Amino acid sequence: MASNAFPPQLKVPATYMRGGTSKGVFFNLGDLPPAAQVPGEARDRLLLRVIGSPDPYGKQIDGMGGATSSTSKTVIVSKSDKPDHDVDYLFGQVSIDQPFVDWSGNCGNLTAAVGPFAIHAGLIPPGRLPQNGIATVRIWQANIGQTLLVHVPMKDGQVQESGDFALDGVTFAAAEIRVDFMAPGEGALFPTGNLVNVLEVPGLGTINATLINAGIPTIFVNAECLGLAGTELQDDINNQADTLAMFEQIRACGAVKMGLIARPEDAARRQHTPKVAFVAGPASYTASGGQPVGANDVDLLVRALSMGKLHHAMMGTAAVAIAAAACVPGTLVNLAAGGGDRESVSFGHPSGTLKVGAQARHTAEGWQVERASMSRSARILMEGWVRVPAGTLP
Template identity: 70%
Template sequence: MSSLPQLRIPATYMRGGTSKGVFFRLQDLPDFAQARGPARDALLVRVIGSPDPYGKHTDGMGGATSSTSKVVIISKASVPDHDVDYLYGQVPIEGDFIDWSGNCGNLSSAVGPFAIANGLVDPSRVPREGTCTVRIWQANIGKTIIAHVPMRDGQVQETGDFELDGVAFPAAEIQLEFLDPADEGEDGGAMFPTGHVAETLEVPGFGTVEATLINAGVPMVFVEAAALGCDGTELQPAINENPALLARLEAIRAAGAVRMGLIDDVVKAAGRPLTPKVAFVAPPADYVASSGKPVRAADIDLLARAISMGKLHHAMMGTAAVALATAAAVRGTLVNRAAGGGEREAVRFGHPSGTLRVGAQAREVEGKWTVTRAIMSRSARVLMEGAVRVPAEPFMIAAAGLRDS
């Protein structure tokens, strides 16, 4: 009986924010996987352990949730005045493909530390003590992220006392700046792709719903919690054990994708599960977070719950937080209304695991809104480093020059 060899690929398993994923240097991938395409996707899907009909990722590095089924490829920058390119892939648990359509704001916080530790940042720019500024080109969406990474004794500082709701242990704080996060498009005005800060969205099979459609950090569809029969204080079980509500949220997401011009038919939304994302918002209210920590209405500006890959996220996706903060800064959006209206440059919102503060600088110029930057703090840590082993498919063997054993 013949058997196929396993490929051995250098990799690092990292937590970034409230997510974790498998990080690779581009140069460490097999030659056949150093270019985009189905061969690379097949390899990385197998690294994660998808597709898994059991929904456990037992035979791979994935964690069987949207927050832990991620891959990242880092390489030297392809554009001037940047240190590295950062390419992010979301792997569905039961699917055999990778969605490369967006960014992971949480894992963005691990890119700088990974780049420094792996020699991808010019050593002359890496201080022995203090803060190293890493300019990241987010290759999925063509945007710049600046990571401010703490250094100690010439190494990335990972431990510290910065606490992030949704992460069990404190770590060192990493500040992220998302520069010009809105996708301005060819017409220079697509932060709100439809030209409206709020509108009525036709949802096939479910009637209409008022929504804010925004592209800042990630394409997002915001609706009011009350329109869904929710109050905004829900935790994961209340949403994830309600298939009818999840189906309605997915239909809203699909309708929003069409309205934003991301797809031309709602049936295509299943092949693009990463973007857009859908979230619901509500005015502040007291609730108890999933950790048991009380959250007081007086301490937050609004409530927000976001869906990631078909399930309620246990905290908040980083890019969704950018979109939320941006929308909160624009008068008339559903997010701004939930936060009490008016003008603001920062917002603190309640999510299932606790609270998060995000800043955004938005301004209106000649009737069009734009955002210059969004800022948030995250943390990151290496969980394991070494190599992943991947059972080689026949095409991988031929491409890598291996022989059947």
């Protein structure tokens, strides 16, 4: 066949970064091919091919993805034209085995990497960056229309990436990055107006659920009502097809109740949101890395599913939802933590523990969360160009 039938690959500037317990491919909007600089088919096709999806083998061998929801992610960053914001941040969750990119929510873990990326990419005015100290990068989260503040440590005019901050679910220590989610709810904090709702789930029956919209729309249910303990690790859930199907039924029913979709069957085209999680009171267990977690180390246990699988640690946005729900007396999360008023909570997840905080108040319009905070870390893993076949773009 003629050689011109196989033109050279496209070469796109990109940075591969870890943020929290996730990894993703980061792009400066202006570096994308012109057709992919606007939302639509060209952008989605480019990101799918970069990550290596759709892959019926579920491995993403021919792309940058790591065959898990935590590593099948893309980020687009650009200078912001919004007052008091430095950059706009757009997150794309790439399906592993289906040909679509889900733009319906944020990634809280990768949020921690957006600040350092923006500084490395020259998107922050030099006058806003201290030689030594903390640079606060003001981010507009374009998927959900919210403000995020990422506090990046600086040393000798450069982003400090090394440090002694340990994050369960990440093997090596790094510099601590605090992330503030400002007014993290999109619309009503509790979309149904209730702290606890009744869901009719086919094949399961009637269960109680807390449906909250903070960080990311999340459905919380009690582990006990599902025949679970709350101490489960990934293999305990992800190797059980019936259990995964049950959680997808819960997710679909909760999404309808929250007004996110019209019919349960629509959930298949909205894999990234909402999340579904199960909670239990404190108990001792051994985390996936082998370290013991004592019942006295945590206020409650939480396990969450992402893209149809139990997450190996905890999604950052789901941690915001946990913080918000824990700080509102009467939710299932708050009750699992012992009830009452609180401004922070420590919870156990499959990889260890995490402490998150939130400031919630009750107003005439209902409950509102003013801010949720957590600590993460981030670093550049590789930078340069990512290549995709020339026929990727339409």
